[in-house]
Amino acid sequence: MLGAGVFAAFGPAAKAAGSGLLIGLAIAAVIAYCNATASAQLAAAHPTSGGTYVYGRERLGPWWGFTAGWGFVVGKTASCAAMALTFATYAIPGPSWMQRIVAVVGVLALTALNYRGVTKTVALTHILVTLTLIALSAVVIGIAVGGGARIDNLGGVDALGSGGLYGILQSAGLLFFAFAGYARIATMGEEVRDPQRTIPKAIPIALAIVVVIYLVVAVAALLAAGPDRLATSTAPLAEAVRAAGAPGLVPVVRAGAAVASLGALLALIAGIGRTSLAMARNRDLPTWLAAVHPRYRVPHHAEAGLAVIVSILVLTTDLRSVIGFSSFGVLVYYGIANASALTQPPGQRRWPRALHVLGFIGCAVLVATLPLVSVVTGLIMFALGLTGRWLILRRRNRSNTHKS
Numbered sequence: 471m472l473g474a475g476v477f478a479a480f481g482p483a484a485k486a487a488g489s490g491l492l493i494g495l496a497i498a499a500v501i502a503y504c505n506a507t508a509s510a511q512l513a514a515a516h517p518t519s520g521g522t523y524v525y526g527r528e529r530l531g532p533w534w535g536f537t538a539g540w541g542f543v544v545g546k547t548a549s550c551a552a553m554a555l556t557f558a559t560y561a562i563p564g565p566s567w568m569q570r571i572v573a574v575v576g577v578l579a580l581t582a583l584n585y586r587g588v589t590k591t592v593a594l595t596h597i598l599v600t601l602t603l604i605a606l607s608a609v610v611i612g613i614a615v616g617g618g619a620r621i622d623n624l625g626g627v628d629a630l631g632s633g634g635l636y637g638i639l640q641s642a643g644l645l646f647f648a649f650a651g652y653a654r655i656a657t658m659g660e661e662v663r664d665p666q667r668t669i670p671k672a673i674p675i676a677l678a679i680v681v682v683i684y685l686v687v688a689v690a691a692l693l694a695a696g697p698d699r700l701a702t703s704t705a706p707l708a709e710a711v712r713a714a715g716a717p718g719l720v721p722v723v724r725a726g727a728a729v730a731s732l733g734a735l736l737a738l739i740a741g742i743g744r745t746s747l748a749m750a751r752n753r754d755l756p757t758w759l760a761a762v763h764p765r766y767r768v769p770h771h772a773e774a775g776l777a778v779i780v781s782i783l784v785l786t787t788d789l790r791s792v793i794g795f796s797s798f799g800v801l802v803y804y805g806i807a808n809a810s811a812l813t814q815p816p817g818q819r820r821w822p823r824a825l826h827v828l829g830f831i832g833c834a835v836l837v838a839t840l841p842l843v844s845v846v847t848g849l850i851m852f853a854l855g856l857t858g859r860w861l862i863l864r865r866r867n868r869s870n871t872h873k874s
Contacts, residue, residue: 561728
C-alpha cells in the first residue's frame with residue numbers, strides 16, 4: 471500500500487475536492503476497512519491463490535468469480551503501468567521517451583526478481599518499505615520545519631465542502647487507488663504460513679498503519695501547498711516540500727517516490743500473477759498461464775505475459791489516465807468480495823455482516839462517482855471480458871455436444 475499512490479494520488483484528489491480530500495480520505499479508509507475485513511474473513515476460509523476470484527466462484531458462482539478476477543487483473547495491470555510511470559517520472563527528470571524506457575526496464579527487472587520466488591520478493595519489499603517510510607518522514611519533517619506551511623492553506627471548515635458531495639466522493643474513489651494493496655495478502659494464500667491465523671491479522675493491521683501515515687502526509691501537504699497547488703502538480707509531495715521552504719528535500723522525495731513505486735510494482739506483479747494462475751486453472755484465462763515453475767514455484771508464464779502487457783501500456787499511456795481506471799476495476803473486485811463475505815456461515819464469520827453491507831454499498835457509490843472517462847472505459851473493459859467469456863463457453867459447449 472505504501473507505493474506510488476501516496477506520491478501521486480493527492481494531486482487528482484485535490485483537483486476533485488480541494489481540502490475536502492481529507493473527508494474523501496476518511497471515506498476511502500472506512501470502505502477499505504470494510505473491504506479488508508471481508509478479504510481477511512474469506513481468505514481464512516479459502517487459503518488459496520486467487521483472492522476474490524476464488525471467493526466469488528465458491529460463494530456466488532463462476533460468473534461472479536470471473537467478474538472479480540477480471541476486474542482485478544485488468545485494474546491492477548493498469549496500476550502496474552501507473553507504478554512504473556511514477557517510478558520513471560521521479561527517477562529520471564529527462565524527456566518523456568527516456569522515462570518510458572526506464573519504466574519498461576523497471577518492469578522487466580522486477581518481473582525477473584519475482585521469477586525467483588516469493589521469498590526473494592519479501593526480502594526486497596522489506597528494504598523498499600523502509601526506504602519509503604524514511605522518505606515520507608523527511609517530507610513531513612521538512613514541511614514542519616521549512617517555515618512555509620500555513621493553516622490558511624486549508625481554507626477553513628467551509629473549504630472542506632468546496633468540491634461538493636460529488637467531488638468528495640470522487641476524491642475518495644481516487645484515493646482508494648492508494649489503499650488497495652492489502653489484496654495481495656489474500657491473493658497469495660497458498661504461500662503464507664498458517665494462513666487462517668496470519669491473514670486475518672495481517673490485513674487490518676497493515677491497513678491501520680497506512681491510514682495513519684496517509685492522514686499525516688495529506689494534512690502536511692495541504693498545510694504546505696494548499697489544494698490548488700497540489701491539484702496542478704504531477705508530483706504533489708515534491709511540490710509541497712518546495713512550497714514549505716525546504717527545496718533541499720525534493721531529491722529525497724523523488725528518491726522515495728521512485729523506491730515506493732518499485733515496491734508497489736513488485737507486489738502487484740506477484741498478486742496479478744497468482745490471480746491469473748487461479749483463473750487459468752479454471753479455464754477462465756488461457757491455460758498456458760496456469761504453468762508453475764518446477765523449481766521456484768511461481769506462475770512464471772502469467773508473470774511473463776503481464777510484463778509484456780504492462781510494457782506496452784507504459785509506452786502508450788500516461789500516469790493520471792490509469793489511476794481512475796484502476797480504481798474502477800478494484801472497486802468492482804471488492805464489491806464482490808463484500809457480497810461473498812455476506813454469504814459465509816456463522817462459523818466462518820469474524821466481523822459483523824453490517825461491515826460487508828457498508829463495504830458493498832460504498833464500493834458501488836465510489837465506482838459511480840469516478841471521473842466519467844474512467845467509468846466509460848471500465849464499463850467497456852468489463853463488457854469485453856464478460857462477452858469474451860460467454861463466447862468461449864458457448865463454443866466449448868458446442869464442442870462438447872458434437873463430441874457426445
